[in-house]
Amino acid sequence: MKLKIGIAGYGNIGKGVEKAVSASSDMELAAVFTRRDPGKLRIEIPEAPVCALEEAENMKAEIDVMVLCGGSAKDLPEQGPKFAAMFNIVDSFDSHAKIPEYFSKMDKAAQNKTAIISAGWDPGLFSMIRMMAQAILPQGESYTFWGRGVSQGHSNAIREIEGVKGAVQYTVPIESAANEVRNGANPQLSARQKMKRECYVAADKNSDLKKIEGQIKNMPDYFADYDTTVNFITENELLKNHSKMPHGGFVLHSGKTGENNHLMEFSLKSDSNPEFTGSVLLAYARAAARMSKEGNFGAKTVFDVPLSYLSPKENGELVRELL
Secondary structure: EEEEEEEEEEOOHHHHHHHHHHHOOEEEEEEEOOOOOOOHHHOOOOOOEEEEEEHHHHHHHOOEEEEEOOOOOOOHHHHHHHHHHHOEEEEEEHHHHHHHHHHHHHHHHOOOOOOEEEEEEEEEEHHHHHHHHHHHHHEEEEEEEEEOEEOOHHHHHOOOOOEEEEEEEEEEEEEHHHHHHHHHOOOOOOOHHHHHEEEEEOOOOOOOOHHHHHHHOOOOOOOOOOOOEEEEEEHHHHHHOOOOOOEEEEEEEEEOOOOOOEHHHEEEEEEOOOHHHHHHHHHHHHHHHHHHHOOOOOOEOHOOHHHHOOOOOOOOHHHHHHH
């Protein structure tokens, strides 16, 4: 029997999840839930119903896992606990500093459900790499660099500002800092020394651009700790020059065993941040369904999920083919 997937929010990540469902033989799309007019929304899997977000609670029995695709700035803090009380869920909550607080709220809400949070590529996959590297080489330092690419969470945070019509934010790694790590220097690097942020913003005609720029640059957890440039452009320029959503990054861990040095590196380059994120979320949706069947309820992170639960293959196949 195929796993029935619900998608809450049909923005870029929701569309990415839909593509991932189409590519997964063990899953089917049960429904898409949106705040927009359901009658006007066209999705790529036309046989699946499109419903208002408020209708989700009437479809508890028809959905095995709900994938929450809203933004971390405003959507998920409100929607996450509400949906976790009704469904097994997966989300990509990416405000790193607020994850402990969000985890606590989700754990209280998911009394009889499984809620896997922050399951994108960072937080998510990169988090697993950092954990493994530190476990293997405890005498060492981990460094994470993001970009160059479009951060959906940061772009969405800008779009939430009053007077902003559209925005794209590029995270840009500082290559000289990464090379210091690769050369074994083990530098102490602040967030500002590792990455910078470039923002392209289309604002309403009569907006106070200085005010918007200040709100962006001083936004805690997103921009305040980085050197940030804000470029105001037209909507046409935004669409023409900034409509693609590539992203990536790399995790470096430099460590020692005795007198010997070691460098671990994991990297990602993606043509589409939302499509890759959607694929990660769907793999964890598979895991959420399995954990729920075992009665393993409450909030979970990628650290709590057995790797084999991500795969549609049986354990014997994994051992034969991949071990």
